Amino acid sequence: MNKNMKNIKLIILDIDKTITNKENEITEYTKKVLQQAVKKGMYVILCSGRTNEYVVAKSKELEITPMVISSNGTLVYDYQQQKNIYIDSIERKEIERILNYAIEFQINCKLNAITTRYHNKLVPIEERNDSKSLEELKNKPEEIVQIFAYHREYESINKFIEKIINTKKYNIENSSSNLVKKPKKDDNFFWVDIIKNNNSKGKAISKLREYLNIKKEETICFGDHINDFNMFQYCGITCAVGNAMDELKKQADYITLPSAEDGVARFIEEHILND
Numbered sequence: 499m500n501k502n503m504k505n506i507k508l509i510i511l512d513i514d515k516t517i518t519n520k521e522n523e524i525t526e527y528t529k530k531v532l533q534q535a536v537k538k539g540m541y542v543i544l545c546s547g548r549t550n551e552y553v554v555a556k557s558k559e560l561e562i563t564p565m566v567i568s569s570n571g572t573l574v575y576d577y578q579q580q581k582n583i584y585i586d587s588i589e590r591k592e593i594e595r596i597l598n599y600a601i602e603f604q605i606n607c608k609l610n611a612i613t614t615r616y617h618n619k620l621v622p623i624e625e626r627n628d629s630k631s632l633e634e635l636k637n638k639p640e641e642i643v644q645i646f647a648y649h650r651e652y653e654s655i656n657k658f659i660e661k662i663i664n665t666k667k668y669n670i671e672n673s674s675s676n677l678v679k680k681p682k683k684d685d686n687f688f689w690v691d692i693i694k695n696n697n698s699k700g701k702a703i704s705k706l707r708e709y710l711n712i713k714k715e716e717t718i719c720f721g722d723h724i725n726d727f728n729m730f731q732y733c734g735i736t737c738a739v740g741n742a743m744d745e746l747k748k749q750a751d752y753i754t755l756p757s758a759e760d761g762v763a764r765f766i767e768e769h770i771l772n773d
Contacts, residue, residue: 501735501751503770505716506540506735507539507710507716508541508707508712508717509543509720510543510545510718511532511542511544511545511720512729513544513548515723515757516721516722516757517762524556524560525760529561530763531760531767531771532766536563542562543563543567544556544566545567545699545703547568547725549568549615550610550612551612551613558577569610569643569691570693570697571697571698571700571703572643572644572693572697574705575612583706584702584705584706585643586694586697587641587642587643588694592667593645599661599662600647600658604620604649604654605620605649605654606618606619606649608647609632609635609642610643610646611635611641611643615646616629616632616635617629617632618632619631621650644693645691645692645693646690647689649687659690668695669693669695671698673691700729700730700731703719707732714732716734717732718735718737718770719733720737720738720739720754720762721737721738723742723746726746727745735752737751737752737765739756739761740753740754740759741757752765
């Protein structure tokens with residue numbers, strides 16, 4: 499399939515296993531190519547299920563466009579102007595409801611805000627210490643855009659998920675591998691990302707395109723996983739990396755080399771910068 503890439507103005511990039519290698523690093527070659535795209539007048543935007551704080555740090559490391567899409571599309575943020583281009587946060591009363599479900603099933607939760615995250619830590623699990631106590635959130639006007647829930651036991655987290663889904667107010671937008679298919683342990687625990695209904699990476703891209711006045715056909719995206727499916731609906735050209743899940747590859751216009759081989763950067767250099 500040949501699609502016109504001469505008019506590309508917006509490049510959307512997932513991070514993990516899309517532009518990172520096996521050591522979860524972004525190579526100097528990839529950084530250089532992305533910076534060249536910015537110098538040629540393109541917007542190069544990271545789009546991730548990760549926290550806003552993490553995605554902003556990666557964007558700054560790459561020295562690309564100072565805007566990001568984070569928390570699976572619930573936040574579009576301009577960190578240069580410290581401005582929310584789009585945000586759909588979870589109401590405090592709904593956060594309380596989810597945290598009560600968490601107590602019922604002893605589920606650990608991390609609440610993702612714009613600049614930090616907060617945790618309830620009901621069960622001791624070995625992990626990164628990257629959040630503040632839930633007590634610190636009580637008297638702050640912080641907006642929570644996503645809840646990361648996790649537990650060692652498959653049955654416990656599935657009962658918790660069932661409660662969340664039955665409210666009909668939230669999407670389980672991302673999860674640890676095999677969580678839905680079979681009880682196979684992933685890392686030290688099973689996990690899910692919880693966001694409000696009708697949010698996705700794709701919706702965030704549409705909000706960003708509207709903000710930048712960029713057409714769908716002027717947009718290209720790159721991804722690897724299940725939460726990248728809806729990105730494809732809002733981008734004129736869609737690409738799956740060589741290590742992406744097979745279902746995503748079937749939906750993609752192009753398949754690049756694997757992320758471990760700088761697949762995204764090589765594709766951009768060959769098809770967009772040198773076109």
